[in-house]
Amino acid sequence: MAFFVNGSFSTENFKDVFSSGDVIKAFTNSFSISLLSSLITTITALIIAIGINFTNLNKNFKKFLEIALMVPMFLPTITYGFAIMHSFGKQGYILKLFAKPIIDIYGVGGLLLGYFIYTLPVSFILLNNGMKYIDKRYGLVSTLLYDSGFKNFMISIIKPIRFTIIISIIQCFFLSFTDFGIPASLGGNTPLIAKSLYEQMMGSVPDFNKGAIIALVMMIPSILSIVVISIFKEKNTSENISKNIYVRKNRARDVFIIIFSIFVVLIIFSVLISVVIIPFFEDYPYNLNFSLINIKNTLNDNELLGAYKNSIVVALVASIIGTVIAYIGALFTTRKQNINKFSKVLNVTPSIINTVPGMVLGISYLLAFSPTPIHNTLFIVIICDVVHYFSTPYLMFSDSLSKLNQNWETTSNLLGDSWFKNVKKILVPNSYKTIVEVFTYYFINNMVTVSAVIFITGARTMVITTKIKELQYFIRFDDIFVISTMILVTNIIVKIISNKLTKRGLKNEN
Template structure:
């Protein structure tokens, strides 16, 4: 999902006018595709590649669930940190080794940065239709989405059956029990509170960092890129343990603030890259024009740059909110009985094999995230009509 969001966001800032011009100039389909789509997206594609590699490299949940006897570095780290005899020293060494892909990612991004260019203006151009192309690509997209949905379709079935798969009688009992339990509704309210504040503060921090990187001449941009990559490379489990040990004995421990701070850092990379790639494709002369007209840099940002990147800002907020609702690795060591979240509650229910409650809470998370995405999509559509 992060790679798709980064690429999809950058597509909004590609001037489709050049695709039509390329066709009128007689370019072949391959040449037109490379020059008008791939060429403007080199930086974005590189960032998406690095992001996907690092997420796969550091992921623990999937290998632990379906990896079988295969051992990856993330599961090895989990065994070392939470085994029968925890070894934090060896775990720290493994965690440091897991930072090495971030170094290679930074070098790749710095190289691809040289290939980046700006548009003076992105025009809203209607592309020419192609029935054969649209049918083939549409069918392929449908098959991919169907395969993705099929992997978790059981989540929409099991809560409405008496006792899946032994008694498949339809019932609302499990859904009613989920919503009538004060304990479950309490953790749901906690998750909403943490996710909303994470989305607000995370978007402000990530957008501000990307704004400084992409729209100013400040030195040390590579350092900022490096920090962004490192936050994505550090496994959530290590991040949570680090915060637990760092803030142990302080008033910050066991609060919602530490959960919000952990989520903000844990999911920083993708929103940062989304904002950076969108800002880097905007006309670099807007600030100069604003200065000539007597406007300060902050005024130009507020009146010109932010309105033209409003769709990206909303996408960033949605990413922070959704991931904060479903994450478990980063916050599992930081929660208390008062700050328990839906994701941590689901893990507790797994130990008691209460799958009906688990699927009920999963549907609650899914419905909440779906509503948020629909609202943000509506606002994004309105924002895109007001850009210039």
């Protein structure tokens, strides 16, 4: 649609969009803010990951940090914005504590804080996992050679995971640049590319042609990021995992890590705590009497409950379909050697999908399926979510299946078992843990996504995250926080069940 005007091929739309300079300004703002946020986030995650893997901190404290940094993953990004407003805004409790504004939340300050909370779990997972594969003997040898503390740090930690650090920066940048939820609530008057796309597609006078052009602009950093990541993956080298080796005592280092980590956790929870607490006030911030009226009103609202039920249905069905498709795809690429061309195509597919921002994918489905019977149905939402989150589950399954000992299957084949019987008896039981993790990954992300579905849900197919966007227009923040808490509790319950199923599976294997 970007290249057509009245049914004829034309570049007129590009001239109209770029002539005013608004899109370029929005692109520049999004790029610079996202880049700064990704640097801050990666440095923060790096420090905490070092504290968990290379210090003498208490094991329980380390476990607490790993859990605390995951909490933001259980809420939609649009909720962060409203939580920041009610924490750091003019009527926020933090302002009341400090008697003056700490940051300007409507603009760059609020966006940086929102992006930081949003991307920190992703960066931490990457770096914390990467550090578990560092051969800790590097540090021991460096110490025996009497290297300075800084040189020891660079040799034993930074050098082995330098590519992981770069990938973390790129991933955090990509997530921030393409996010819609945080700009929707905290963008203020700052032009941002995600807001520009939404205004073109859902404004008072929608212009799908110009919206398509902005969608193409959003793809530029995405494509560049995947190219850079591919280059770094080729250069990356594997490390040998070594047993935990004695970490030299350094009280100043450990105290710094503790203070820094607690400060970061306090920032996260000072924002997210408002989501859970505010619904219990009668009329925050004007009437602070304890009350359950807001919760009762929300639970009695059939539209809100309907959106919540839609979210549960979409998350469950998309998780089942997505898990099955990702598993079958990984089976073909890791076990079927006679379809090399198909395997190569399937191996490239996650990289391609990973370059498509959620909003761009949603627009593609809107334009492609608007004239079909599945338009404005939950089916199109489910399919969009399955495709949007396919990349990580497929890679998880591929990694898991490629590491399984193929001698088991060879033995089974010699006993006359069919390929399908091999899958049922050997592959599925031995990849049980990954199956549970992939299902959980799909479910949680489906419950919190907003950008991928904002354009393809209607009145009957509204899911809970798009309902939050609608409630924003009516300033119904009590309802927003109640349903956000429902999302949080739902995801935590699913995660707890997932952990129990994983532990049970590991016990059965033993």
